[in-house]
Amino acid sequence: MKILGIETSCDDTGISIIDINSTSITILANKVNTQTIHAGYGGVFPKMAKIEHIKNIEGVYEDACVEAEYDKEKPDIDAIAVTVGPGLEPSLWVGITFAIELSKKLNVPILPVNHMEGHLLSPLLPEYEIGKEIELRKMPENAISLLVSGGHTQIVSSKYKVESSKAEYKILGTTVDDAVGEAFDKVARMMDLPYPGGPAISKLAEAGRADGNTAPSEASQKPIFPRPMLHSKDFNFSFSGLKTAVLYYIQDLQKKGPDILNKDGIKEMIACEFENAAIEVIIKKTVRAINETGSTHLLLGGGVAANKYLQSELEKVSQENGFEVYYPVKQITGDNALMIAIAGYFNSLDKKPTFDYDSLKATGSLKL
Ligand code: KG4
Ligand code: ZN
Numbered sequence: 001m002k003i004l005g006i007e008t009s010c011d012d013t014g015i016s017i018i019d020i021n022s023t024s025i026t027i028l029a030n031k032v033n034t035q036t037i038h039a040g041y042g043g044v045f046p047k048m049a050k051i052e053h054i055k056n057i058e059g060v061y062e063d064a065c066v067e068a069e070y071d072k073e074k075p076d077i078d079a080i081a082v083t084v085g086p087g088l089e090p091s092l093w094v095g096i097t098f099a100i101e102l103s104k105k106l107n108v109p110i111l112p113v114n115h116m117e118g119h120l121l122s123p124l125l126p127e128y129e130i131g132k133e134i135e136l137r138k139m140p141e142n143a144i145s146l147l148v149s150g151g152h153t154q155i156v157s158s159k160y161k162v163e164s165s166k167a168e169y170k171i172l173g174t175t176v177d178d179a180v181g182e183a184f185d186k187v188a189r190m191m192d193l194p195y196p197g198g199p200a201i202s203k204l205a206e207a208g209r210a211d212g213n214t215a216p217s218e219a220s221q222k223p224i225f226p227r228p229m230l231h232s233k234d235f236n237f238s239f240s241g242l243k244t245a246v247l248y249y250i251q252d253l254q255k256k257g258p259d260i261l262n263k264d265g266i267k268e269m270i271a272c273e274f275e276n277a278a279i280e281v282i283i284k285k286t287v288r289a290i291n292e293t294g295s296t297h298l299l300l301g302g303g304v305a306a307n308k309y310l311q312s313e314l315e316k317v318s319q320e321n322g323f324e325v326y327y328p329v330k331q332i333t334g335d336n337a338l339m340i341a342i343a344g345y346f347n348s349l350d351k352k353p354t355f356d357y358d359s360l361k362a363t364g365s366l367k368l
Contacts (some may be wrong), residue, residue, distance in 0.1 A: 002028075004077045004102070005341025008095030009087025009115045010150070011035040011044045013056040014337030015064040017077065022165060025125065025131045030068035030331070030338045039194045043185065044228050050090035057098050067130065077108055081337075081344020086114040086151065093299070111344035116152060118339035119266035120145045120169070121346060123306025123326035126340070137326055139167060140297035144290050148282065148310070149302030150181035150196065155235045155289045158299075165349045172289055180278055181304045183239035187246050187274050192269050199290075200285045202307050205275040208268030209309070224249065225277040235285050239278065246274050275309055284311050290323050298325045306333040 001021065007014035014032040018025055035052040038044045065072040082099035085092060103110045124137045139160040147154040153175040160167040178186070183196055188197020225245050228238040250270065253260050261267060290298060298318065304310065305328055318325045332338050 001079065001345060002077045003111070003341040003344055004075065004080050005113075005339075005344060006080065006082040006095045006099050007032075007115070007118070007335055007337040007340045008053045008057065008091050008098075009083045009085070011038055011049050011052070011334055012335040013053050013060050013094075014335060014340070015057075015060045016337035016341045016343045017064055017068045017070065017075070018338065018344045018345075020136075020342065022136075022349070024133050024135050025342065026125035027128070027130050027338060028070075029064040030130065030336065032065065032336050034334075043195060044088065045092045046088040049088055050094055053094035057094060057219065059214030061098070064175075075106070075368075077106065079109050079111050079344065079348065080106075081341045081347075083115045083118065083340050085114065087115055087217050088101055096340060107238040111348050113340045113343045113347065115335075116147055116154065116156075117169075117341070117347075118343045119147050119149060119328075120156060120158070120299060121343050122301045122328040122332045122339040123299045124342065125329060126326075126330065128329040128331045138301075140295075142293065142295050142299040143216065143299050144172075144286065144293060144295045145250065145299040145301060146282070146286050146305075147182050147302045147312045148304035150185065150198075150304075151179050152182045152302065153239070153282070155286060157289070157293050157295065165346070167346075173237065175237040175239060176229075177238050177240035178243060180237070180239055180282065181302070183243045183274075183278060184304065186243050186315075187271070190247055190250055191261060191270065196303070197306065200306060201271045202270035202275060202309060204268045205309060208265070211265065211268065212259050223277060224273050227277055227281050230281050230284060235289050237281060237285065242274070242277055245367075275307075279307070279310050279313055282310065283317055284316075287317050287321055291321065296323055298323055300325060300327050301333070301339075303334045306330060 002019050012032050012034050013348050016030040017028040033056045037048055037052055065075055080099045082095050099110050126137050127134055141160050143158050145156040154171055155173040157170045157172055158167045184201050185196050185200040188201050193200040225242055239311040249291045256305050314325050
């Protein structure tokens with residue numbers, strides 16, 4: 001089945017074209033345009049994001065058609081998969097409107113996709129190469145997914161039935177305030193780093209760790225930042241208190257001298273201590289979810305999945321606890337239309353591809 005995927009839920013305009021069946025996939029095209037306009041603002045402005053999507057989507061579509069060697073007027077596709085939520089509503093409508101117009105023009109059905117299911121299924125792709133037939137990983141029968149992005153931090157259990165090719169998901173835990181990626185972004189902003197701050201923080205943290213630059217906690221044998229909800233019985237997270245603790249720590253430091261943040265090693269140390277705190281909570285809760293549900297596999301997805309420290313800590317605990325981790329390839333940790341096309345395909349297996357545009361409009365909500 002040939003599927004064109006569309007993703008516009010936040011600040012990435014993505015178009016992909018895949019040829020997929022239940023065991024393998026050929027990526028014919030995968031294009032994404034990440035909006036840079038938000039870099040100086042510390043976050044994404046929905047109205048600005050919408051305008052950028054409108055400006056970019058046609059060009060991204062044309063680039064994808066060129067990559068797939070398709071005629072943009074008559075691409076050879078069987079269905080269009082499009083993100084319908086969760087996300088920024090003005091942004092989502094750009095992709096949905098584009099999908100509706102294209103579906104009418106080509107007379108192909110639309111497969112509405114939940115963005116988080118896209119992240120959840122992204123680790124089924126074991127490698128990334130345009131034009132090559134790649135064998136997909138099989139969905140494990142009993143798995144835990146850890147979805148870590150700028151909008152979500154979720155632990156989801158999935159029970160997959162081979163006979164029906166269908167997974168039943170249950171959200172075991174979620175954040176009660178900020179998402180983990182959002183906390184990375186806000187801490188980055190406190191240290192004058194551009195948006196999105198996750199990659200910059202993790203790079204500083206890596207340097208700090210390599211230099212043994214975690215002096216305050218080592219000296220007192222006590223971490224300087226809290227591990228919120230580490231011992232709560234549920235699988236929920238909270239990152240707002242951690243973010244505020246970092247803010248107060250920086251404000252205290254600045255009393256000693258306004259330029260202290262730029263002194264040698266200070267930013268590295270703060271980034272490292274913050275990352276240690278955030279990742280420790282995520283890892284411990286995830287391992288508990290795996291052990292309590294008797295899951296054999298962990299599926300990792302979302303922008304923060306690119307974090308190297310998270311990956312190396314997961315590697316350690318997976319060996320200690322005897323479960324296997326499916327990591328997403330780097331090209332599809334952040335938002336992209338490839339994961340949306342993959343999710344659209346798996347959804348279409350037992351559902352009739354439909355798209356009830358009128359009822360979607362009537363409810364006024366895109367949240368799934
Ligand atoms: O999945 P994604 O692209 O968009 C959402 O659906 O939110 O995730 C974006 C988030 C941003 O908060 C970004 O700072 C974070 O992922 N991120 C990282 C890293 N790379 C991206 N966070 C920590 N470490 C990274 N290496
Ligand atoms: Zn996302």
